[in-house]
Amino acid sequence: MKQRSFYHLITPAAMAAVDRDAARSGIDSFGLMQKAGQAVCAAALRLFPEAVRMAVLCGPGNNGGDGYIAAEALRLSGVDVHVFHLGDPALLKGDASAAFLAYRGKVRPFAEYGPCSGDLVIDALFGAGLGRVLDQPVVEVIERINAASVPVIAVDLPSGLDGLTGQPRPVAMQACHTVTFMARKPGHLLMPGRALCGTVEVFDIGIPGRILDAHRGDVAINTPGIWGGSLPKLTGAAYKFTRGHLTVFSGPMSATGAARLSAMAGLKAGVGLVTLATPTEALCVNSAQTTAVMVKEVDDLPALHEYLKDKRMSAFVLGPGFGVGEKARAFTLALSDRKLVLDADGISSFHEKPEDLFEHFAKNAPTHLVMTPHEGEFTRLFPDLANEPALGKVQKALAAAKRANAIVVYKGADTVIASPDGRAFINENAPPWLATAGSGDVLAGIIGGLLAQGMPAFEAAAAGVYMHGEAALRVGEGLTAEDLAAAVRPLQMETAF
Ligand SMILES: NC(=O)C1=CN([C@@H]2O[C@H](COP(=O)(O)OP(=O)(O)OC[C@H]3O[C@@H](n4cnc5c(N)ncnc54)[C@H](O)[C@@H]3O)[C@@H](O)[C@H]2O)[C@@H](O)CC1
Numbered sequence: 391m392k393q394r395s396f397y398h399l400i401t402p403a404a405m406a407a408v409d410r411d412a413a414r415s416g417i418d419s420f421g422l423m424q425k426a427g428q429a430v431c432a433a434a435l436r437l438f439p440e441a442v443r444m445a446v447l448c449g450p451g452n453n454g455g456d457g458y459i460a461a462e463a464l465r466l467s468g469v470d471v472h473v474f475h476l477g478d479p480a481l482l483k484g485d486a487s488a489a490f491l492a493y494r495g496k497v498r499p500f501a502e503y504g505p506c507s508g509d510l511v512i513d514a515l516f517g518a519g520l521g522r523v524l525d526q527p528v529v530e531v532i533e534r535i536n537a538a539s540v541p542v543i544a545v546d547l548p549s550g551l552d553g554l555t556g557q558p559r560p561v562a563m564q565a566c567h568t569v570t571f572m573a574r575k576p577g578h579l580l581m582p583g584r585a586l587c588g589t590v591e592v593f594d595i596g597i598p599g600r601i602l603d604a605h606r607g608d609v610a611i612n613t614p615g616i617w618g619g620s621l622p623k624l625t626g627a628a629y630k631f632t633r634g635h636l637t638v639f640s641g642p643m644s645a646t647g648a649a650r651l652s653a654m655a656g657l658k659a660g661v662g663l664v665t666l667a668t669p670t671e672a673l674c675v676n677s678a679q680t681t682a683v684m685v686k687e688v689d690d691l692p693a694l695h696e697y698l699k700d701k702r703m704s705a706f707v708l709g710p711g712f713g714v715g716e717k718a719r720a721f722t723l724a725l726s727d728r729k730l731v732l733d734a735d736g737i738s739s740f741h742e743k744p745e746d747l748f749e750h751f752a753k754n755a756p757t758h759l760v761m762t763p764h765e766g767e768f769t770r771l772f773p774d775l776a777n778e779p780a781l782g783k784v785q786k787a788l789a790a791a792k793r794a795n796a797i798v799v800y801k802g803a804d805t806v807i808a809s810p811d812g813r814a815f816i817n818e819n820a821p822p823w824l825a826t827a828g829s830g831d832v833l834a835g836i837i838g839g840l841l842a843q844g845m846p847a848f849e850a851a852a853a854g855v856y857m858h859g860e861a862a863l864r865v866g867e868g869l870t871a872e873d874l875a876a877a878v879r880p881l882q883m884e885t886a887f
């Protein structure tokens with residue numbers, strides 16, 4: 391098992407603290423910068439041996455220092471290197487100043503750089519230390535470089551990209567490759583940052599793991615390496631009732647497909663039994679189209695209370711195709727002491743009074759509510775958070791999770807899974823073809839299936855998102871939600887007998 395820090399992301403602020411502690415512990419900080427700059431040089435030579443000239447754009451901080459080390463190493467390799475400095479190089483301090491002095495080539499003012507065909511740009515303007523929006527002249531040069539489509543290798547982060555939020559401030563360099571050091575930052579995974587980075591290489595410059603561990607926060611890459619130990623284990627003594635019973639609520643006659651997709655995905659995620667709780671009006675259509683999934687009429691609140699008397703019903707999915715309105719609200723609140731995945735219409739039903747939902751689930755500790763909003767649904771329930779430009783997706787999801795006392799799966803190409811206790815994962819295995827009608831219904835079903843098998847809510851949500859991505863990768867491009875549900879497989883780290 392890799393050490394935990396391997397999966398954790400380091401925020402720019404934490405990276406600055408790592409840097410400080412490394413220097414305090416006697417590690418040669420200029421040595422770290424030299425390794426960083428050498429790694430950038432190696433990437434440039436490896437990826438762009440045909441470049442006619444390499445333009446190294448150096449900024450006023452240590453990111454610029456890395457640029458000078460790379461420039462000197464490239465110059466010594468016989469490359470035609472041109473360095474352009476933003477500001478006055480005489481103002482450089484510490485290691486960056488030493489790196490500047492070690493560079494033996496010519497340095498020109500930043501404003502003189504214009505992209506030419508055959509250029510490779512090495513972007514060492516700003517990295518983790520970007521502290522405010524870029525000045526207009528820098529914005530203009532970045533826009534010119536992006537428009538010229540010359541290849542860019544970014545040092546640490548594409549300049550202008552906020553390493554915490556993944557947002558450009560207000561624009562960022564479009565890199566084809568990014569060399570970062572020791573660990574990725576949230577901005578490397580969150581959109582649009584992920585797309586602005588190109589491929590990301592994490593280079594180990596030799597900062598000890600104990601220093602990184604001391605500063606790593608609670609945000610990690612969504613990977614089985616973290617939650618694999620909580621996955622349901624199949625034992626030789628398993629039979630269907632020990633593998634949980636998931637209930638998925640069906641919508642009316644005209645909208646039953648979404649719930650069936652959830653139900654099938656739950657079953658494929660390994661749950662022992664799945665029941666589709668359906669209004670009587672949709673009984674025929676649901677019965678006609680299900681085989682392994684059972685069907686049971688649950689028309690109204692009294693019927694639901696009767697149904698809930700069976701405590702073997704271990705988890706519930708409410709929302710896919712269910713319909714927005716009073717029935718969804720009443721059913722959801724009736725399930726406040728059960729494990730519940732609230733998706734789609736279930737979420738939207740609380741648009742006008744989200745506090746009704748939050749109050750009913752507030753006392754559960756730990757929470758067993760998982761909400762799976764996409765952008766629009768998130769905005770409906772948490773408009774103030776959604777519209778707060780200073781917050782990145784992780785901060786928004788964490789604040790929402792705390793407010794709702796729920797695990798929040800904030801969906802997208804960069805799905806964030808957040809817990810009220812402050813932990814968050816960013817998912818990265820979802821292929822673009824996963825964006826298709828019914829894909830979210832499948833996700834809700836997988837998470838419900840894992841909850842029903844006894845996985846804790848945060849881990850179930852994270853594993854569900856990961857399994858969803860894996861299933862989509864197995865099917866490949868052109869997938870439909872039916873293909874996706876059929877491709878879901880339990881993920882087992884170990885099988886105990
Ligand atoms: N352990 C580490 O953290 C290491 C860090 N290294 C490099 O050091 C970088 C971080 O260095 P710094 O903290 O000096 O940060 P940066 O070099 O990213 O930028 C900081 C400088 O830019 C200025 N600045 C910030 N935002 C600005 C804006 N919008 N417009 C104009 N000026 C702005 C700041 O006042 C400061 O002078 C990393 O990105 C990485 O490239 C490497 O040398 C290797 C070791």
Ligand SMILES: [K+]
Nearest residue numbers: 513516545547
């Ligand atoms: K940079």
